[in-house]
Amino acid sequence: MTDAWTDRKRRSIMNLCVHCREGMSFLSSREDSDSAHTGDYIFEYVDKCIEDIGEDKVVQVVTDNALNNMAAKRLLKVKSPNVFWTSCAAHTMNLMLEGIGKQSKFKKTIDSAKELTIFIYGHHQTLSMIRTYTDNIEIVRPGVTRFAKVLRIVDGDRPSMPWLYGKLKEAKEDIKSALNGVEGNYKPLLDIIELKGKGRLDNELHITTYFLNPFYFAKNRAGIGGAFEVMEAIQKCVEMFFPGDEILQGNVINGELQIYKNLEASFRAKFANCYEEINANSWFSFDPVGWWSNYGGSAKNLQRMAIRILSLTTSSSGCERNWSSFAMVHTKNRNRLTTEKLNDLVYVQFNSKLFYKKKTNDILEVSDYNKAQHMMVDGVQDVESNVDEEIDPITGATHMEVGNVVQLREPCEEEEFVSEPEDIDENNDAECRWDED
Structure with missing residues (x-):
């Protein structure tokens, strides 16, 4: 599965991950700021991966439904007719x-709710009053339907x-x-x-x-x-x-x-x-x-x-969770990293979790939905716990946590990557940055 994103230096980076029954691993990334993300370009990247792994070991390629991905799909169908190209279900x-x-x-109704939410979360006194009368229960919450x-x-x-x-x-x-x-x-x-x-x-x-x-x-x-x-x-x-x-x-x-x-x-x-x-x-x-x-x-x-x-997945959203690893490595203090060094660090950090992976179930049964109306949770936890949140007033509780409750879409679970301190360029009048080395 493959997807693209933009880092802190506005470089366009495309990453490629591999999924199997045992989990997902990061394979590679490359900077493509100077290239158009055409169907030919995506096909060439994916096809090289298939050749490296071995076509007999690849069942499908998963991407989103963008037109350039669909163009790459048609090219792969000609080159590798026995490999499925499926649309991301998420x-x-x-x-x-x-x-x-x-x-x-x-x-x-949705537009009215968005306007009300933006108003409340945009005024701290109003938000404080709301929390007083709701016992700190947020009005923006992912519903279990x-x-x-x-x-x-x-x-x-x-x-x-x-x-x-x-x-x-x-x-x-x-x-x-x-x-x-x-x-x-x-x-x-x-x-x-x-x-x-x-x-x-x-x-x-x-x-x-x-x-x-x-x-x-x-x-x-x-x-x-x-x-x-x-x-x-x-x-x-x-x-x-x-x-x-x-x-x-x-x-x-x-x-x-x-x-x-x-x-x-x-x-x-x-x-x-x-x-x-x-x-x-x-x-x-x-x-x-x-x-x-x-x-x-x-x-x-x-x-x-x-x-x-x-044993297959149906979604390429694992690539999005991989972006969290990029963000942890490529922080404000490490934004001089070259894309090659960034690729190597993310490769080690993201794939190291496979050694310590715990097999846990993060899906709620339909029959349990009444027990978890307040939050989307890994297990049925204490939903009345204190709320720590960083809430997007439009999209909802993307960054919300309640006790042991996970986010609706989780980032990587690893602790933030901490680099060894190095000499700081004090002549930089903007923000201080760590050198790549």
């Missing part, structure tokens, strides 16, 4: 929410490909239910979701992963396995995973796929088809990759394909 879902917010029935839980899923580092398609379907049903099944109320919202998600969140990779996730397939074998669009998507994926070998493709589609659909051979094991157990477990406690590793032995090729695509 960016796409933000577009969905933005489109919903622009509807007249919501826009007036059933739909925004889907955004939370795709915006994390956990492999989200197994859940995106199914959770988006559930969110649509939740919207219908919340609006009492009145078509005139829910149809405009679903139309926006369908329009923004078309070709972005419903490609053959998303649909195939939905089919190969036993959490969903076990609940609706006939409905999922018999759908035309599902089987069409699976055939395209099989062709891309096993290119040029029509015999192997036929064995997977006509043989191994049928074994899975009918739950035969190793899939008939005691726990493999235990629907009650799958239904009893919450989605985030179920491991589809582990399931395929345990029970997919009678369909070796399909097992290999399933494990690889069930």
Whole structure:
């Protein structure tokens, strides 16, 4: 996954990260201030990465939906037709929410709330009075809604490909239910979701992963396995995973796929088809990759394909969290760093966390949303804790923390990079800066 940003010296920097089931790592960055971010330029950068890693080890490239990225996608399709290029799900879902917010029935309320918030947070006496009457509870808070839980899923580092398609379907049903099944109320919202998600969140990779996730397939074998669009998507994926070998493709589609659909051979094991157990477990406690590793032995090729695509992310937002590492290294006192030195320092700092990574779950279950109406939290903590915040009055609680509560979009968790003090250029009448060396 790749994205671009601008540092303190207004240099344009493009970074490239790699995601796998074990986590995300920073690969490289480069300054491109003197180059236009055209499709050719992005393609050349991504293609070089694919060559370095090995095309056989790369399943997909994830970027946002900008036109230059889509142009790079077309070029990669010609050079590497067996590598998927998928749109960032977090960016796409933000577009969905933005489109919903622009509807007249919501826009007036949202604009009024923004104006009121800007006024209150722009006057310290007014803000102090508000906090007095609200017991220091802020009026700007991220709300835990059933739909925004889907955004939370795709915006994390956990492999989200197994859940995106199914959770988006559930969110649509939740919207219908919340609006009492009145078509005139829910149809405009679903139309926006369908329009923004078309070709972005419903490609053959998303649909195939939905089919190969036993959490969903076990609940609706006939409905999922018999759908035309599902089987069409699976055939395209099989062709891309096993290119040029029509015999192997036929064995997977006509043989191994049928074994899975009918739950035969190793899939008939005691726990493999235990629907009650799958239904009893919450989605985030179920491991589809582990399931395929345990029970997919009678369909070796399909097992290999399933494990690889069930381990994928759906978002490039990890690149944005990587910017926090850049910001920590490239501070006001270290802004003479060359881009080469900056790349090396970020490489060490960001990737070192893989050695100490703790596997924690940062997703709230839908059933728990009533317990966390005040905040979006890692676990259900004491939501009445004291608030420490640095609040953007327009976008909300981007920098808000409550006790052990994390931000809605977290920065890197490492402590700020502290450099050894060096000689200061006292002749600089502007701010003092550390020299690169």
